[in-house]
Amino acid sequence: MNKEKCRDLKLIPPINEIKAMFFDMDDTIVKYREPVIAGFNSIKESYPELENAIVDDMMKQFRELFSYEAVLNREVSYRKDISIRLSKILNGLGMDADDEKLHFSSVFWRAFWKKRRMVEGARDILQLCRKMKIPVAVITNGNPQIQFRTMIRLKLHDYVDVILTPRTIEEVKPNNFLFEKAMTIFDVEPKGVIMIGDSFSADMVGAMNAGIVPIWLNMSGKDKPEDGDVVEISSLRELVGLIQHGDDNYE
Numbered sequence: 001m002n003k004e005k006c007r008d009l010k011l012i013p014p015i016n017e018i019k020a021m022f023f024d025m026d027d028t029i030v031k032y033r034e035p036v037i038a039g040f041n042s043i044k045e046s047y048p049e050l051e052n053a054i055v056d057d058m059m060k061q062f063r064e065l066f067s068y069e070a071v072l073n074r075e076v077s078y079r080k081d082i083s084i085r086l087s088k089i090l091n092g093l094g095m096d097a098d099d100e101k102l103h104f105s106s107v108f109w110r111a112f113w114k115k116r117r118m119v120e121g122a123r124d125i126l127q128l129c130r131k132m133k134i135p136v137a138v139i140t141n142g143n144p145q146i147q148f149r150t151m152i153r154l155k156l157h158d159y160v161d162v163i164l165t166p167r168t169i170e171e172v173k174p175n176n177f178l179f180e181k182a183m184t185i186f187d188v189e190p191k192g193v194i195m196i197g198d199s200f201s202a203d204m205v206g207a208m209n210a211g212i213v214p215i216w217l218n219m220s221g222k223d224k225p226e227d228g229d230v231v232e233i234s235s236l237r238e239l240v241g242l243i244q245h246g247d248d249n250y251e
């Protein structure tokens, strides 16, 4: 599988013309899928009746059961929402899943936080931004409580100037609300602003909506789902190289 990456390197401004860099959080600068898998594996190992459960199926249901709207409208807290989703999945697998008695949420979270680490190369690119005095915003659709806790645990405040999460369904990426907000905070125009993210539908479409440079972190070699001028990279280390050697891109 040696497919051509879609990349028009001329889209990336020379480093001294980069006005701000925006990053998605989950599976862009901080691992998400791996901690969630660890959480489900840990639940599976803790309860013998789940011996034959398939983690991939649990993950799929976990995604499908999420109601962004209910959480954003504060009909249910993020923590409670996850506990409810886990209960539903475990009940479906034949368990009498009462979280108050069995504490499977705690089992999940313990394993989750152990694996909640930075993505390879994330610290390098963030350090480069610091060195070059490029302002950094994290723009994430993720659960604010988890994201703020992640910031503290991984000491991301050393590198990130602002973290923005949606408060209403209209503010969720790919809508451009949070991108515009970050540009207002940094007092920058779209020209010279870069967005890096792993989700094509949220991060890349969002960046294109906001008129900023979309850089698609495609670590697993997925096919590009739709048209659009994006720069595709397979690791953040690659991005460090591209940005530092920006002048070569123009040869």
Ligand SMILES: [Mg+2]
Pocket: 024, 025, 026, 027, 028, 197, 198, 199
């Ligand atoms: Mg993501």
